Amino acid sequence: MALAGKHILLIIGGGIAAYKSLELIRRLQDQGASVSPVLTRAGEEFVTPLSVSALAGRAVHRDLFDLTSEAEMGHIQLSRSADLVVVAPATADLMAKMAQGLANDLASTLLLATDTRVLVAPAMNVRMWEHAATQRNIERLRGDGIEFVGPNEGNMACGEFGPGRMAEPDEIVVAIAAHFNPERVGKGALTGRRILVTSGPTHEPIDPVRYIANRSSGAQGSALARALRDQGADVVFITGPAEVRPPEGVEVVAVESALEMEAAVQAALPVDVGVFAAAVADWRVASASDRKLKKSKDGLPVLEFAENPDILKAVSQMGAGRPPLVVGFAAETNDVVENATAKRLRKGCDWIVANDVSPATGIMGGRENAVVLISEQGAEAWPRMGKDEVAVRLTQRIAEALEA
Numbered sequence: 001m002a003l004a005g006k007h008i009l010l011i012i013g014g015g016i017a018a019y020k021s022l023e024l025i026r027r028l029q030d031q032g033a034s035v036s037p038v039l040t041r042a043g044e045e046f047v048t049p050l051s052v053s054a055l056a057g058r059a060v061h062r063d064l065f066d067l068t069s070e071a072e073m074g075h076i077q078l079s080r081s082a083d084l085v086v087v088a089p090a091t092a093d094l095m096a097k098m099a100q101g102l103a104n105d106l107a108s109t110l111l112l113a114t115d116t117r118v119l120v121a122p123a124m125n126v127r128m129w130e131h132a133a134t135q136r137n138i139e140r141l142r143g144d145g146i147e148f149v150g151p152n153e154g155n156m157a158c159g160e161f162g163p164g165r166m167a168e169p170d171e172i173v174v175a176i177a178a179h180f181n182p183e184r185v186g187k188g189a190l191t192g193r194r195i196l197v198t199s200g201p202t203h204e205p206i207d208p209v210r211y212i213a214n215r216s217s218g219a220q221g222s223a224l225a226r227a228l229r230d231q232g233a234d235v236v237f238i239t240g241p242a243e244v245r246p247p248e249g250v251e252v253v254a255v256e257s258a259l260e261m262e263a264a265v266q267a268a269l270p271v272d273v274g275v276f277a278a279a280v281a282d283w284r285v286a287s288a289s290d291r292k293l294k295k296s297k298d299g300l301p302v303l304e305f306a307e308n309p310d311i312l313k314a315v316s317q318m319g320a321g322r323p324p325l326v327v328g329f330a331a332e333t334n335d336v337v338e339n340a341t342a343k344r345l346r347k348g349c350d351w352i353v354a355n356d357v358s359p360a361t362g363i364m365g366g367r368e369n370a371v372v373l374i375s376e377q378g379a380e381a382w383p384r385m386g387k388d389e390v391a392v393r394l395t396q397r398i399a400e401a402l403e404a
């Protein structure tokens with residue numbers, strides 16, 4: 001946990017990106033940080049004080065004069081109690097106030113009163129970002145020692161395209177971790193390693209509008225790609241149509257079917273490590289129709305299946321050019337260790353990360369996972385933990401294996 005014991009004062013400004021700050025609170029906590037939230041008046045238009053305080057697990061500060069908790073904790077103390085002040089989203093208005101040294105509400109007063117370092121994640125319309133006044137303010141703030149993360153370029157809520165989108169929560173967490181550990185930036189345990197991760201379900205077409213899918217959300221694969229990236233790996237992330245978005249800062253190859261995933265994996269080789277977290281469909285419809293099947297005309301359809309290529313097995317057994325470490329996953333509903341041990345031998349991979357996906361566990365599609373790591377050395381059961389934590393642990397093991 002990169003932020004264990006750190007206390008973050010999070011100022012949430014008034015922008016549409018404020019909703020991402022809720023996710024940011026979660027991610028900071030996942031990394032061991034505690035968060036004191038401050039919500040500006042404009043921020044309250046976008047997220048409610050209740051959701052912010054519920055997620056942070058402590059009261060949200062909203063009003064300068066409300067700090068009649070002056071008795072308890074005045075704005076000076078509040079602004080200095082943190083290890084880092086983070087402004088996300090930082091609006092053009094808030095940055096202009098910071099640059100001018102204005103202190104006419106709680107957020108700007110805290111920012112003026114603090115002697116703690118400040119990290120700013122700007123979010124605004126493209127034109128506002130590019131305006132000479134904003135750029136001038138940024139120059140000044142940089143000169144004052146304020147750190148920045150983002151903004152990113154992309155489609156904006158206002159319908160325009162360009163720079164101005166707030167950095168993703170993940171990126172902000174990486175920037176915060178980099179602030180506390182500058183010596184580790186670019187020097188993760190996996191720097192220079194090329195690692196392939198497959199993730200998500202596959203969709204096997206029946207006809208142009210229908211497909212066969214499975215319940216994989218892609219959460220574990222995404223978490224893995226993120227953890228590997230955080231250790232400096234160059235990650236090729238080959239993902240089926242997942243619910244969970246891929247992390248920033250990885251090379252994303254989006255595919256639909258098992259056949260497409262296989263082609264993308266072959267194209268990504270050679271790699272130092274292959275991690276196969278995708279829930280690949282074992283079968284595809286043998287002759288998917290290229291026109292929509294009609295209810296009345298075509299009668300009840302009879303689908304014939306063909307077996308999909310086993311991507312993990314093919315890579316594990318490819319001989320020359322085989323990645324030095326190949327990691328498979330096994331989703332089992334019973335006799336987890338026995339089945340997964342046999343699966344490791346059958347497929348020829350080095351490790352199998354096995355989990356019990358029987359409905360009672362709530363693991364498939366959930367936030368937690370309970371896995372058994374199976375290798376030549378035997379089976380090692382890990383306690384139930386968040387999928388992010390499984391990813392971090394597995395990343396650590398991968399780094400150790402490559403060093404050995």
Ligand code: CTP
Nearest residue numbers: 276277278280308309310311312328329330331
């Ligand atoms: N896998 C793959 N290509 C396939 C099927 C599975 O790469 N066509 C990979 C998965 O990404 C996972 C591992 O193989 O890493 C285990 O998949 P699973 O479907 O659980 O194993 P199966 O071989 O299908 O075994 P069984 O049907 O007996 O559970």
